[in-house]
Amino acid sequence: EAGVTQSPTHLIKTRGQQATLRCSPISGHTSVYWYQQALGLGLQFLLWYDEGEERNRGNFPPRFSGRQFPNYSSELNVNALELEDSALYLCASSYGGPRISNTGELFFGEGSRLTVL
Amino acid sequence: KNQVEQSPQSLIILEGKNCTLQCNYTVSPFSNLRWYKQDTGRGPVSLTIMTFSENTKSNGRYTATLDADTKQSSLHITASQLSDSASYICVVIPQFYNQGGKLIFGQGTELSVKP
Numbered sequence: 001e002a003g004v005t006q007s008p009t010h011l012i013k014t015r016g017q018q019a020t021l022r023c024s025p026i027s028g029h030t031s032v033y034w035y036q037q038a039l040g041l042g043l044q045f046l047l048w049y050d051e052g053e054e055r056n057r058g059n060f061p062p063r064f065s066g067r068q069f070p071n072y073s074s075e076l077n078v079n080a081l082e083l084e085d086s087a088l089y090l091c092a093s094s095y096g097g098p099r100i101s102n103t104g105e106l107f108f109g110e111g112s113r114l115t116v117l
Numbered sequence: 118k119n120q121v122e123q124s125p126q127s128l129i130i131l132e133g134k135n136c137t138l139q140c141n142y143t144v145s146p147f148s149n150l151r152w153y154k155q156d157t158g159r160g161p162v163s164l165t166i167m168t169f170s171e172n173t174k175s176n177g178r179y180t181a182t183l184d185a186d187t188k189q190s191s192l193h194i195t196a197s198q199l200s201d202s203a204s205y206i207c208v209v210i211p212q213f214y215n216q217g218g219k220l221i222f223g224q225g226t227e228l229s230v231k232p
Contacts, residue, residue, distance in 0.1 A: 104210035108160030
C-alpha cells in the first residue's frame with residue numbers, strides 16, 4: 001500500500017514569490033493535514049481538510065492557503081514568501097468523515113523542504 | 118492554554134545504554150497520547166498510543182508510561198541502537214479532536230546514539 005506522497009521534495013524560491021506544495025493521501029483516507037516544521041522547532045499545525053472542506057486552520061496568516069480536490073489530494077499555497085517561511089512542510093492523512101477517529105493517528109509523508117532566499 | 122513540554126531538549130547516549138524521555142502536558146480533557154519518532158528530514162512515525170486509562174504500553178524496545186494524575190508521560194528506550202537516533206515527539210489528542218480539534222505537539226527530544 002502506497003503511503004502519503006508529497007512533491008516536490010525540495011523547492012527553492014526567493015522572497016515575494018509563491019510556492020505550491022502537493023500531497024496525495026493514503027488510499028481510502030479523506031482527511032489531509034498540513035504542518036510546518038521550521039529548523040529546530042516542533043510541528044506547527046497549518047490546515048486540515050476533510051472531504052473537500054477546510055475543517056480547521058492554525059495561527060498562520062492568510063497568505064497560507066490550500067485546497068483539497070475531489071480525489072482527496074491536496075495542495076498548499078504560500079504567497080508572498082518570506083525568509084521565515086523556510087521550513088519542512090509535512091502532509092499527513094487519516095480516515096475522515098464518518099470514519100474519523102479520536103486517536104489522532106496520522107500517517108505522515110516525507111515532507112517538502114522549502115527554502116526561501 | 119493547552120501545552121505539551123518535553124525534556125530534555127537533546128540527549129546523547131552510548132549504543133547499548135537505556136534512556137528515558139519525558140513529556141508533561143496541560144491538555145485537558147484528553148483522550149489519547151502518542152509518541153512519534155522522526156528521523157532527520159523524514160516524516161514522523163507513530164510508536165505508541167495510550168488512552169488516559171492506560172499506564173504502560175510497549176512496542177519492542179520502546180516502553181511508554183502515562184500518569185494521568187500528574188499529567189506526565191515517559192518513553193523508555195532499552196538497549197539503544199544507532200538507528201534510534203532521531204527526534205521523539207509527544208502528541209496529546211484532545212477529547213473532541215474528531216470534531217475539529219487540533220493535535221497538541223511537543224517540541225521533541227533530539228536523541229543521538231553514539232557507537
